[in-house]
Structures are given as structure tokens and as C-alpha cells.
Amino acid sequence: MAVNLHIPSQSDIHPVAGIEIGTAQAGIRKAGRKDLTVFRLAEGTSVAGVFTTNRFRAAPVQVCERHLAAGQGIRALVVNTGNANAGTGEPGMLAARQTCDALATLLGIRPEQVLPFSTGVILEPLPVDRITAALPAAVGDLQPGNWFDAAYGIMTTDTQPKIASQRITLGEHTVTITGISKGAGMIRPNMATMLGFLATDAGIAPGLLETLTREIAGRSFNRITVDGDTSTNDSFIIMASGASGVHVQNRDDPHFATLAQALGEAALELAQKIVRDAEGATKFITVQVDEAASSQEALKVAYAIAHSPLVKTAFYASDPNLGRILCAVGYAGIADLDVSGMRMWLGDTLVASNGGRDPGYTEEDGQRIMKESEITVRIALGRGSVSETVYTCDFSHEYVSINADYRS
Amino acid sequence: MAVNLHIPSQSDIHPVAGIEIGTAQAGIRKAGRKDLTVFRLAEGTSVAGVFTTNRFRAAPVQVCERHLAAGQGIRALVVNTGNANAGTGEPGMLAARQTCDALATLLGIRPEQVLPFSTGVILEPLPVDRITAALPAAVGDLQPGNWFDAAYGIMTTDTQPKIASQRITLGEHTVTITGISKGAGMIRPNMATMLGFLATDAGIAPGLLETLTREIAGRSFNRITVDGDTSTNDSFIIMASGASGVHVQNRDDPHFATLAQALGEAALELAQKIVRDAEGATKFITVQVDEAASSQEALKVAYAIAHSPLVKTAFYASDPNLGRILCAVGYAGIADLDVSGMRMWLGDTLVASNGGRDPGYTEEDGQRIMKESEITVRIALGRGSVSETVYTCDFSHEYVSINADYRS
Numbered sequence A, B: 001m002a003v004n005l006h007i008p009s010q011s012d013i014h015p016v017a018g019i020e021i022g023t024a025q026a027g028i029r030k031a032g033r034k035d036l037t038v039f040r041l042a043e044g045t046s047v048a049g050v051f052t053t054n055r056f057r058a059a060p061v062q063v064c065e066r067h068l069a070a071g072q073g074i075r076a077l078v079v080n081t082g083n084a085n086a087g088t089g090e091p092g093m094l095a096a097r098q099t100c101d102a103l104a105t106l107l108g109i110r111p112e113q114v115l116p117f118s119t120g121v122i123l124e125p126l127p128v129d130r131i132t133a134a135l136p137a138a139v140g141d142l143q144p145g146n147w148f149d150a151a152y153g154i155m156t157t158d159t160q161p162k163i164a165s166q167r168i169t170l171g172e173h174t175v176t177i178t179g180i181s182k183g184a185g186m187i188r189p190n191m192a193t194m195l196g197f198l199a200t201d202a203g204i205a206p207g208l209l210e211t212l213t214r215e216i217a218g219r220s221f222n223r224i225t226v227d228g229d230t231s232t233n234d235s236f237i238i239m240a241s242g243a244s245g246v247h248v249q250n251r252d253d254p255h256f257a258t259l260a261q262a263l264g265e266a267a268l269e270l271a272q273k274i275v276r277d278a279e280g281a282t283k284f285i286t287v288q289v290d291e292a293a294s295s296q297e298a299l300k301v302a303y304a305i306a307h308s309p310l311v312k313t314a315f316y317a318s319d320p321n322l323g324r325i326l327c328a329v330g331y332a333g334i335a336d337l338d339v340s341g342m343r344m345w346l347g348d349t350l351v352a353s354n355g356g357r358d359p360g361y362t363e364e365d366g367q368r369i370m371k372e373s374e375i376t377v378r379i380a381l382g383r384g385s386v387s388e389t390v391y392t393c394d395f396s397h398e399y400v401s402i403n404a405d406y407r408s
Helices: A059-070 A087-109 A127-139 A146-153 A204-218 A256-276 A295-307 A309-316 A323-330 A364-369 A397-405 B059-070 B088-108 B128-140 B146-151 B206-217 B254-275 B295-307 B309-316 B321-330 B364-368 B398-405
Strands: A018-025 A036-041 A048-050 A074-081 A114-121 A162-170 A173-182 A195-201 A235-240 A284-292 A344-347 A351-352 A374-380 A387-392 B019-024 B036-041 B046-051 B078-082 B114-121 B162-170 B173-184 B195-200 B235-240 B284-292 B343-346 B348-355 B373-379 B386-393
Touching: A018 A127, A018 A146, A036 A127, A036 A146, A059 A087, A059 A114, A059 A309, A074 A087, A074 A127, A074 A146, A087 A127, A114 A374, A114 B386, A146 A162, A146 A173, A146 A323, A146 B088, A162 A256, A173 A256, A173 B019, A195 B343, A204 A235, A204 A256, A256 A284, A256 B059, A284 A295, A295 A309, A295 A323, A295 A374, A309 A323, A309 B398, A344 A364, A351 A364, A364 B398, A397 B235, A397 B309, A397 B398, B019 B128, B019 B146, B036 B128, B036 B146, B046 B059, B046 B206, B059 B088, B059 B235, B078 B088, B078 B128, B078 B146, B088 B114, B114 B162, B114 B343, B146 B162, B146 B309, B162 B254, B173 B254, B195 B254, B206 B254, B235 B373, B254 B284, B254 B386, B295 B309, B295 B321, B295 B373, B295 B386, B309 B321, B343 B364, B348 B364
Parallel strands: A074 A114, A195 A235, A284 A374, B078 B114, B195 B235, B284 B373
Antiparallel strands: A018 A036, A036 A074, A048 A235, A162 A173, A173 A195, A284 A387, A344 A351, A344 A374, B019 B036, B036 B078, B046 B235, B162 B173, B173 B195, B284 B386, B343 B348, B343 B373
């Protein structure tokens, strides 16, 4: 079902020097699939992360935040699918710590140097014994070329692996950026997405990486929504090993802008791939709001449109029932919005102006555009000069089927 | 598909002295159905209304507000279905005024004494000629016993008419309360619902009626949601003719409390009937949030649960995937929520406590309750003593079908 989701060939996935990956079958929820992934990071790799704002933060998210704050130097990540270890109280915290302990022992590092991640069903105990039993196999599998296995290894209801990889030249050095993400439902990240891991062999000073990770999340994973549900486990991590020989210390570094842009593009590609593979999605929708007085009000309008079940089912049906979009703009929460100053475009076609249907708009134009698989809705609010863009998908029978069946 | 929606028999619908109703076929969108309804109100009837907060307020909503503010004494209502006359700019305002002019001429009253209402598709011109052509037939049909015809006459995607009627005794007088409502999708009223009309032959002083209408809307139509979409046309009206001989001037009147409670019950019944007949609904869900620090935070939590597509599809599947509810509580926007102090019940069964699954909860209990057609989710936040209750429904394949097909 995925909408124009490009899966690169194995030869286009560039390993990142300083980062090794191993996967294993732990049988956490279902047998016979790789559901456990380990990353080993070279000494000196700087790591930063942003995490969900959901108050039911999963146990692994809480452990990640503590271990990042401990400043011991992160040397490994461990990711399980099949169980979110969220809504699991103190036993869940213990299970996350046991996972870190076991991996630390195997790798000869300290538990505070391990970041744990979980994704899957909420409110069920994590079968930590199965994870610790499978960790030796995952560690035995560690090698730089395993990115594809990892992209498969972290999937839940995803139908496709999500992976982005590119090489850029910085002065005399070639720098690699490769990352993976997962997520298809419970997607309206608010700090980061379900799981996103981005690695580079450029070195980035820890404080700078932390700020940069927030900025990049704000323009990528924090601008997508499938169903408006902010998950308990959202985590987005950037790892910078420095193995390429490039080291960026601050924003004045001549390589900073190019590197930051390339990392941002990779994050946006991974975030958009989550929308392209969203549960039941048949269309990829870009909602762009221009001429807002503030970023906050632009986002209010964009999310009101992107979350409206009526708008999303109209896209699914390829029905230019565009009054539903107008309605969503109206209830987005801008109390003093003057609707007569607003304009709306579908693709390049002006649909609404002066508080009503534009005289030049024809139903035929609307129908033609609604049949496409990639559609842009653009709203100009006529209130200022701020723009924001949000990415979402349509709402289909398949979404209901997937979410009525999941877990059963 | 409606969930336990009681349709009273004709003999249980009590006409309201001072209120006459007539319907007609205007062919506004489809031929062969009654799509035009007129109410004539006896002189001296006090009328109050609350309307949508959507910034794309439909033309008839804007005209209603002006005519109520004009204080000329409202003598008639005119309701069309098939077209919302919203997102129609200045031509839409003209069409609403033409409708009022035509009815005023027929009834020998002033246009400012008419309130117009429209419901149906947004962003399409209102065929006002068809309405004015059919008005004489509706006026010719005026009589007190036509409430059922009106309940059918205002339907759009509704599958059932929504009507509530009761008689109460106030001292030596018998007072009648009868009302109708419509709506099945684009339902998350924010002042009132799509359309609700409640009439009594008690007299209520205009200022008091205005306050009372707001209070009643706040506990009934403003506490339901189907899909989170606040319509452009939401309108809720209370008419008090005084023909019973009872006249309530202020809150100290001995009859005030009984009358206000009876009106509130009728409004809640009409509001709940909209949820019971919601597009595709198979279950009626009550979300009760207790122990909140404020009404605002209780409602944030209740609506986060009631709007989550993941929660709603789990109800549809009768799957006790209750981690989704916990997740919604977590992202509801209470920044300092301590999840360890929260408890969650499904029906009478305690599901979650201390930040995780309660030790006494069993999957069997969850499955048993999820199979029922009326389910209560109760959350105790452990932060205060404020409670709020919101009514909603599940999210089914049928919802997608209805909204992917509507208009086509």
C-alpha cells in the first residue's frame, strides 16, 4: 500500500564508519522474525536524542534520558519490537535496566552507556528474558553493513523498511549519512517519531549535536501526522562517530551548514517515509500554510486539516469535497481569523477566495488533482509572513481494518 | 446502525402549544424528500440560541445572530437540508436574507423576526429559488402535531429521526417540552450541535433563557463528539412560548430548577441521540474524567480519548487494547501529569493503577466489557475534584464508506 516509498538498493546503502549493527530473533511477540537490533558505536561517538512528550513515557524512553544525561559516552543502542514496554510501571523500568545490564556485560561497557528502545503493544509486560537470551546472537552479528537488517528489524505494522543514505563531500573528506525509521500508526510525533536513528561518520561536538537534533526533529519528524496519536515511545537519535576525519565543533565551522542540511534532508526523507507507509495510506498529502502571523497559528491550521477524518476520507475517495478543508481552517482555533482574507489552493488551482468558492474554480480541476497520489493543499491566511508545512496521508478502510485487527 | 436509539411513538410526542410546524419538498439536493421545515412561533415566544465557533460560520448562522440581536421578537424559523450555505461569501448572505424575506412576506411578519438554518454540503451555492418556491407549501402545512415530519425533514446523513418529548407538572400547570436534533458526522460542537431545536410552552424571560440555553448546551451538545470536526453550521435553539400559563422570570422562581432540569435532560437526550446515530457507529461510549484540577484539563483528557482513531477502532473491534487509552491520556496536554497517581476503569473494572496495568485486571474482563454496545471509560486523575463527561462512538469501516461516498 505504501505511497511512492523508495527503497534504495543494497549498493546504495552506505555503511557508516564507527557504527556496527547486529540483529537477532528473540521471539518477543511472534516467532521467526528479527525483532532485536543492537548498534555498537565507536568510542568517542557523540549521541543526542529527542523523545516523546507523552506523559506515559515508556520505560526505555525514561532510561534513555537518564543515560544521555549521565554523560558517560553512549556506546550501544538496543531496540526491540513487539512490545513497547509502556504503561508498565516499576517492573517496566526494571526490565529496561536489565536489558542494558545484559548488553553492557556482553560488550564490556557500563550500563549507562547503553540506550534502550522498545516499540509495539502498550500495557503488557516486556518479556525481558527472551531479549537477554537473544542478545549474544545479535552481538555476534555486529558489522557495519547490516543497515537493511536493522530497518526490517524495527518494523511493527510497517509494510516497508525505511532507510535513507547519502554521501557528501566536505573539503577533502567524504562523509556518510545513513539512517532508518519505523512507524505507521500512532504517529503525531511531538519531539520525535516512533523510532528514527540517523548516523554519520562526521564528528559533531556534543552540545552542538544536541541543539541540531532538536532543530532537525522540528523540521522533519515533528511535522508529520498519520492519526494524531502521539506515541509513548517516540525517539529520534543522531549518532556522529567522527570516523571520517571531519569534526565540526560549532556553527561557524565551514562544514556546519552543508552537514546540517544533509542531516536534515535525511531526517525529512525518513519522516516522510513513515507517512508514505502509514497504515492504509493511499495518498501522500502536503499541507502548507502561508501568510500566518506566527508558527503556532500556521501549525494549528495545518494540523486541523491533517487530522480531520472528513478531510482524510475525502482524499481517500478522490472527492473534491473541499468545503471540509475550509471547515477545518475555521475551527482550527484562530479566534480572530477573517475568512474573507484567506485563500486556498489544491495543487496549483485556486479553490477559495473572499470567504467562498473562487469564481475560476471548476469541479473538473478539483477532480483531476484529487486523483493524484501526491497532493498539496496550500492555505494563505493573509495575516503575516510565517509558513509551516505538515505531511500526512488519507484515511481508508484499510486503516480501520489494520487497527481493528492489530494485537488480535 | 444506530446504537440503542429510542424513537418514541407518535402518541408519545407532545405538541407544544404556541409552536406550529410545516414541511415541504423543495428538491434542494435530491428530489422526493421533505427538505424544508418551517416553525411558526406564537407572539411573545422568547427564543435564544447558541452557534458554532467555527470562523467559517455559515451565512444563516450569521443572519441568526443578527436577527436575535435585533430584538424584534422571533416569530419563525426556516430550515433547509441538502446545502449548508457555508463558505459561500456574500452571495450566501444574500440567499439567507432572501429566504427570510420570502417567509416573512408569507407570514405577515418582518424579515428580522425569522431565523434561517441550513445543513448539508459546504462550499456550494444555495439554490434559494427552490426554497422560496416551496415555502408556501410548508406554510400551508403548519400545525402543532408535525414534530415527526420536522425530525425527518432536517436529516442529512442521519439514519434515524432524533426526537425527545416529555411533560412535567409545575404547580397546577402541565408543561410540555419537545425537541428535535440532527447530525451524524462533522460533530464536535463548540457552542451547540449541527441543529437542535427545543421548545416548551413554559414562558421564560428572554435574558434568563439566553443564559440557560448556554448552560444547557454546555452540558449536552457541547459534550458530544463523533469525529472532532466542528461544523460551520452548529445551531441550538430553545423556544419558550408561555402558552401553558407558566412564566419563569428569574432563577428564584419556584419552578425554575425543575424546568431547567427537564430542559437539560431533553437536550442531553437529543445530543446523545446524535452520537447513537453517528456515521458508522456500533457502540455508544461514555468517557468520564474524575479528580481533575479543572474542567479544562478534564475535557482535554476526555476529548483526547474520544478523538483518538486508535481508541475508536479498538472499540469497534471489541479489542481491549487499553494501552491506546493510556497513551491518549498521556498526550492530552497536561504537562505536569503524574501518571503514577492515575487510575482507569473500563465499566466497573479497574484496569490501570500506579502507572501500569492493575494486578487484578484480566484480559477476560476487558473482552467481556468491550463486547457491550454501551461502554463507560472512567479516568481518575488524582489531581483534584472536578469531573467532566463526554459522549462519543467507535470508528468503523462504515464511517469511512459514508464519508468517502457522501456528496458523490
